[in-house]
Amino acid sequence: xxxxxxxxxxxxxxxxxxxxxxxxxxxxxxxxxxxxxxxxxxxxxxxxxxxxxxxxxxxxxxxxxxxxxxxxxxxxxxxxxxxxxxxxxxxxxxxxxxxxxxxxxxxxxxxxxxxxxxxxxxxxxxxxxxxxxxxxxxxxxxxxxxxxxxxxxxxxxxxxxxxxxxxxxxxxxxxxxxxxxxxxxxxxxxxxxxxxxxxxxxxxxxx
Amino acid sequence: xxxxxxxxxxxxxxxxxxxxxxxxxxxxxxxxxxxxxxxxxxxxxxxxxxxxxxxxxxxxxxxxxxxxxxxxxxxxxxxxxxxxxxxxxxxxxxxxxxxxxxxxxxxxxxxxxxxxxxxxxxxxxxxxxxxxxxxxxxxxxxxxxxxxxxxxxxxxxxxxxxxxxxxxxxxxxxxxxxxxxxxxxxxxxxxxxxxxxxxxxxxxxxxxxxxxxxxxxxxxxxxxxxxxxxxxxxxxxxxxxxxxxxxxxxxxxxxxxxxxxxxxxxxxxxxxxxxxxxxxxxxxxxxxxxxxxxxxxxxxxxxxxxxxxxxxxxxxxxxxxxxxxxxxxxxxxxxxxxxxxxxxxxxxxxxxxxxxxxxxxxxxxxxxxxxxxxxxxxxxxxxxxxxxxxxxxxxxxxxxxxxxxxxxxxxxxxxxxxxxxxxxxxxxxxxxxxxxxxxxxxxxxxxxxxxxxxxxxxxxxxxxxxx
Numbered sequence: 001x002x003x004x005x006x007x008x009x010x011x012x013x014x015x016x017x018x019x020x021x022x023x024x025x026x027x028x029x030x031x032x033x034x035x036x037x038x039x040x041x042x043x044x045x046x047x048x049x050x051x052x053x054x055x056x057x058x059x060x061x062x063x064x065x066x067x068x069x070x071x072x073x074x075x076x077x078x079x080x081x082x083x084x085x086x087x088x089x090x091x092x093x094x095x096x097x098x099x100x101x102x103x104x105x106x107x108x109x110x111x112x113x114x115x116x117x118x119x120x121x122x123x124x125x126x127x128x129x130x131x132x133x134x135x136x137x138x139x140x141x142x143x144x145x146x147x148x149x150x151x152x153x154x155x156x157x158x159x160x161x162x163x164x165x166x167x168x169x170x171x172x173x174x175x176x177x178x179x180x181x182x183x184x185x186x187x188x189x190x191x192x193x194x195x196x197x198x199x200x201x202x203x204x205x206x207x
Numbered sequence: 208x209x210x211x212x213x214x215x216x217x218x219x220x221x222x223x224x225x226x227x228x229x230x231x232x233x234x235x236x237x238x239x240x241x242x243x244x245x246x247x248x249x250x251x252x253x254x255x256x257x258x259x260x261x262x263x264x265x266x267x268x269x270x271x272x273x274x275x276x277x278x279x280x281x282x283x284x285x286x287x288x289x290x291x292x293x294x295x296x297x298x299x300x301x302x303x304x305x306x307x308x309x310x311x312x313x314x315x316x317x318x319x320x321x322x323x324x325x326x327x328x329x330x331x332x333x334x335x336x337x338x339x340x341x342x343x344x345x346x347x348x349x350x351x352x353x354x355x356x357x358x359x360x361x362x363x364x365x366x367x368x369x370x371x372x373x374x375x376x377x378x379x380x381x382x383x384x385x386x387x388x389x390x391x392x393x394x395x396x397x398x399x400x401x402x403x404x405x406x407x408x409x410x411x412x413x414x415x416x417x418x419x420x421x422x423x424x425x426x427x428x429x430x431x432x433x434x435x436x437x438x439x440x441x442x443x444x445x446x447x448x449x450x451x452x453x454x455x456x457x458x459x460x461x462x463x464x465x466x467x468x469x470x471x472x473x474x475x476x477x478x479x480x481x482x483x484x485x486x487x488x489x490x491x492x493x494x495x496x497x498x499x500x501x502x503x504x505x506x507x508x509x510x511x512x513x514x515x516x517x518x519x520x521x522x523x524x525x526x527x528x529x530x531x532x533x534x535x536x537x538x539x540x541x542x543x544x545x546x547x548x549x550x551x552x553x554x555x556x557x558x559x560x561x562x563x564x565x566x567x568x569x570x571x572x573x574x575x576x577x578x579x580x581x582x583x584x585x586x587x588x589x590x591x592x593x594x595x596x597x598x599x600x601x602x603x604x605x606x607x608x609x610x611x612x613x614x615x616x617x618x619x620x621x622x623x624x625x626x627x628x629x630x631x632x633x634x635x636x637x638x639x640x641x642x643x644x645x646x647x648x649x650x651x652x653x654x655x656x657x658x659x660x661x662x663x664x665x666x667x668x669x670x671x672x673x674x
Contacts, residue, residue, distance in 0.1 A: 015522065016522075016526065017522070017526065018401060018402075018501055020638075020640045022619075022638065022640045022641075022642060022643050023640065023641065023642075026620070026642055026646070027271075027619045027620050027621035027643075028620055028621050030243050030271075030621055031243075031272065031284075031286035031287055031289070031290055031621065032286070033246035033247065033250070033289065033290060033293050034247065035247050035354075045641060045642050045646060050628065050646070050647075074522065075402060076401060076402040076405070076435065079401055079402070079435065080337065080432075080638060080640060081336075081337050081619075081638075082244070082335060082336055082337040082339075082351035082352060082353055083243075083244065083353075084244065084247075084335075084353035084354040084355060087353075102402060102405065104402075104405065104435060105405060105406060105435075105437050106337060106351055106352065106353060106437075109352075109353060109356070110353035110355065113353060113355035113356070114355070163228070163230075163369075164228050165226065165228040165230050176359060176367055177255070177257070177358065177359050177362045177363065180232060180359065180362075180363045180365060180367065181362065181363060183223065183224055183232055184363075186223050186224045186232070187223055187232070187234070187363060187364065187365060190223040190234055191234075191364075194234070198466075198469070199462070199465070200458040200462035200463070200465040200466040200469075201236070201458070201466075202324075202456055202457070202458055202462075203263035203264065204263055204264065204265070204266055204304045204325060204456060205263060205304060206304040206305065206306070
């Protein structure tokens with residue numbers, strides 16, 4: 001996983017609440033067995049007309065937001081399906097940071113697993129950042145994860161909260177399986193206790 | 208010890224270790240796999256040279272991609288076929304138990320788990336699918352995860368989690384005629400909103416929930432995610448134990464009695480703290496359906512489509528107008544009487560034998576309206592077989608419904624069962640998002656009985672009028 005330290009990039013505003021993961025990547029594109037290549041289908045229904053041509057009004061089809069690396073939305077971003085294809089599609093498009101007043105739980109988790117930083121900020125601040133985003137390439141937003149601030153084009157710093165463990169994993173680009181496997185003996189210990197206490201617990205075998 | 212909730216007890220019982228920052232390594236008793244969210248996880252294991260720690264706590268099925276037509280024919284769509292074949296190679300390589308497409312045990316993963324006794328009370332259960340919350344009906348902590356977490360569970364049989372907050376939704380009273388678990392849950396989501404449960408695990412309680420059979424409880428817990436909750440729970444009771452008894456993978460004999468003794472200790476203690484409490488009266492709930500493109504946009508079938516002009520917030524007004532435009536509805540029109548093109552009875556929300564019986568009771572002696580396509584998609588091969596033993600297939604076929612093979616089908620538009628643009632569907636599934644059932648498709652979520660009523664009348668109909 002790629003480290004996330006600082007980012008200075010064009011931000012795109014999608015001023016909508018409840019953007020679900022079906023909208024981020026419709027189910028018909030989930031037939032891949034890879035993590036990559038989904039960027040071209042991100043926001044498919046909003047981005048393309050029924051005949052497959054680009055919808056020129058959609059923000060991510062317009063310069064300079066075509067190259068946006070930060071996405072700002074309203075409440076409950078990523079609700080619905082647990083599909084990790086949603087953050088994969090965003091990442092493949094080039095998005096490294098998503099900012100919203102609130103996120104759905106599973107999507108929020110999935111972002112961290114892919115080096116995407118999800119930042120929760122109050123709606124009024126999201127509105128201000130959307131204003132910055134509307135100014136395009138002349139108004140890049142910066143994110144400094146170490147210092148936990150979003151830096152607006154005028155230099156104003158907006159602090160944000162983040163779980164310290166997740167911050168650490170993002171900053172170092174660490175795979176959390178490796179972290180957990182350092183506790184393998186604790187897992188072994190748990191299992192031998194459980195085997196005693198829940199001796200009734202069946203295992204699954206199919207001939 | 209301070210009084211604890213059902214969630215607290217299952218959580219505490221599964222904590223392997225809590226790290227200094229408060230994240231816990233949580234042990235997972237059951238890991239359910241399907242073809243769509245597992246290939247990248249198997250690939251990750253392979254690339255890292257890691258083993259799958261507990262194949263004997265893992266089960267795989269194919270459901271999302273599979274056609275629900277004739278199973279003896281090869282799967283036409285190459286990408287779907289590839290995903291299914293990839294799963295079959297992976298389960299073989301890693302030794303994971305698997306119900307193949309032609310097995311009677313195949314079906315939607317959230318129907319198969321409880322049906323087989325693989326999902327049991329007090330367990331932690333995960334799957335790369337948000338509707339894993341379904342299994343919470345048994346009194347297990349069950350939630351959906353992403354593919355990276357699937358890989359984590361494969362490698363470690365644990366997951367990294369912080370405890371959720373506790374929320375309780377109590378529904379007291381006796382539901383009126385035509386009011387089912389689906390109506391109750393749609394009413395709950397309408398009441399608390401699609402983010403009402405975010406960060407929480409919802410325990411469903413009260414006499415109306417206690418009075419539901421297991422299928423009804425599964426419908427309720429299934430849609431917890433539509434209320435934003437990570438998981439839904441119902442405390443295990445005699446209804447639960449009788450459901451579990453004798454299922455193929457459930458404990459037997461003395462082991463079953465031991466298990467029940469433990470399961471009985473799991474109910475929330477008197478005086479346990481909930482961070483959020485909501486109470487509804489069953490008598491206030493009518494047969495309910497959605498009008499918009501979010502599961503919280505609910506109406507009683509006797510209601511009228513809301514007017515965006517009444518919204519004070521500009522963004523909310525615009526969003527509501529867009530929903531009406533997408534759905535092809537006018538503000539103020541009665542929702543009943545709206546013509547439908549397709550009726551879909553199926554999905555992990557409503558495809559169990561009880562759901563099919565409810566639909567058959569409405570369909571019996573009637574006929575699907577002219578121009579309507581009506582599909583019945585059982586949740587598993589076993590549900591299908593049982594329905595056929597009970598003669599439900601005859602009722603449906605005589606009434607002009609399609610009688611199909613088990614799978615996710617038209618719930619999510621990734622297999623051949625899809626809406627075409629502009630088609631309106633009365634659907635027993637769980638999501639009415641734009642394009643969910645196919646690009647441009649218009650979805651109204653409702654109960655199996657209401658769906659059957661729409662099929663035979665050709666329009667959204669109050670099922671009580673057909674009684």
